[in-house]
Amino acid sequence: MTDTVQLKRWRRPPMIKRTWLRALVWVGVPLYVALSLGSMEVNWARVIDGLPRAKEFILSFSSPDFTSRWNDIYEGIYESLVMAFASTVVGILISVPIGLGAARNLAPTPVYLVCRGIIALSRALQEIIVAILMVAIFGFGPFAGFLTLAFATIGFFAKLLAERIEDVSKSQSEAIRATGASWSQWVLYGIHPQVFPRFIGLSMYRLDINFRESAVLGIVGAGGIGATLNTAFDRYEFDTAAAIILIIIALVLMAEYTSSWLRVKVQ
């Protein structure tokens, strides 16, 4: 009589626990990839034609051309920065009341619903599409871009601000209330100190996003560096494009470092 010892190897637990879902993923994903790649029309001759250009583009980063289009680049970057700053300020000014209204612990239900509706609308509409409409209505130029970015800021800022307000510690805000504070005093002394560091962090983050976005609005005519960049690519002037991209990267990095420095300071 022999005891058969079943040796069981340990296996890693699968990422998806339900067997049918796992099977579906294993079958569905390759099927989907095959289908989508099959429906993709690729002009390989054109791709091969373009490869030297890819090389040229990468090489142009070693010799970016800042000088020959400097005036256009300067004006574009300047306009982008101006648009980003102005729209962040206005966007935040509008967001604060909407954010207060969209916080469930502060606002009565009708106000809450209206404010949440505004936020949802602003988040669902994409910047570029808003920019197209703004350009059609207000004409070409940075004003359309400014409106677009301010509108986009509302959805982002008011939502995150409202979520932060909903998270505030009750004990502090109730202590202020217990002293007989009015609604505005309650918000100013009970809510504001708890929310402020996050507020500064979010503003810097949004400024950064608005600058990045302002770099593309020019493609649809809403001001900023995008128009210059678009022209540079259209003419295959890769060295100018490389220069613009390097400036954008430098500015974004600068904004990121400043904002993390400021956030540490405020907290």
Added chain:
Amino acid sequence: MAVKFLTDDTKKWQRHDLKTSLMIWSGWLAGLVLFVLCWQIISEATTWFFVFDAPRIAEDIFTRAMPPRWEYINELWEPLWDTFNIATIGTGIAILFGVPMAFLTANNTTPSRYIIRPLCMVFIVASRSINSLIWALLTVAILGPGVLAGVVAISLRSIGFFAKLIYEAIEEIDTTPVEAIKATGASPLQVMVYAVWPQVKAIFVGVAVFRWDVNIRHSTVLGLVGAGGIGLQLSSSLNTLAWPQVSLIILAILLTVIFSEAISARIRAHIMNK
């Protein structure tokens, strides 16, 4: 907390002392001045006549655009499928490149702290600073117009996003399991698979689903610069001033975006509850 001494020797509570208050007020003043300057520059570049005329123009466009040309939807299914593919395949490619790059970048898993990590960092910064529409300008110039350019643009933008968020997650992992696995004599690859990966798995899924949702949004407009998807139809309808088609396309984009956000929110909520 600061206290202010009044003339009659009583004390009054204040939120900030004099120095902090001055600093706060000068900060606000500097911001205000900067804003006024910016506003002036924008105002100079604006034709105010058009702005004052805007309500009339907006009403005019709205009446032209309504009702949407519903029968045009039949020409939109294919571009919508392309849009979905650009976002999904683009996200997939970005995962294939972004995850290994995260392991190469994270301080505790990188094979070389002085060569590979900085190189990856440069790529991550470049990839993240540049909007996918700008990447699309580039890929269209190189690969020619079409869906492929869109896929490559989306993945170029997303690789840096994945790599950054995942390498930060890897740097924050608990080292105990790593050492336990190492103590069994595991190879570096086995350490990654059995000790590091399980700890960042959940973050990875959350980030991937979130990025897919963002990419759906972005891929709807890539067509404006020729990179495939429904943006192509939008651009040609705009150029021919076919406003009833524009309104239908915007409606279709809106629904797609809401749909993808709902899916991504559900999956993320599911992961969080685990």
